[in-house]
Amino acid sequence: MITKLIIVSIIVFIFNIPFGYWRANVKKFSLQWILAVHIPVPFIITIRILVSIGFAWYTYVFLVSAFFSGQSFGTYLHKINKRNGVKTSSCLFMDIFKKK
16 A cells, blocks of 8 residues: 555655746736646646555655655756756647657
């Protein structure tokens, strides 16, 4: 059970990185900001159900931490790119794979 929870936490962390990157490039509390925070939630709930980790209180500690850590890491990546003079967009994948 704990290994499933750790694997799902890692998936949630990785899944939220692009959304945190998007959130960092938009005005706080705008529609895009709200979408960047809330779009991952149904997918995370679906993963919880498919993997059968349940909704016990201790699973929330892991998954909420992974959620906000992924969002924060995405924001951090956006700030690093901006600080290094990279012209950034709201899309992490476009910024990674764009031609220089």
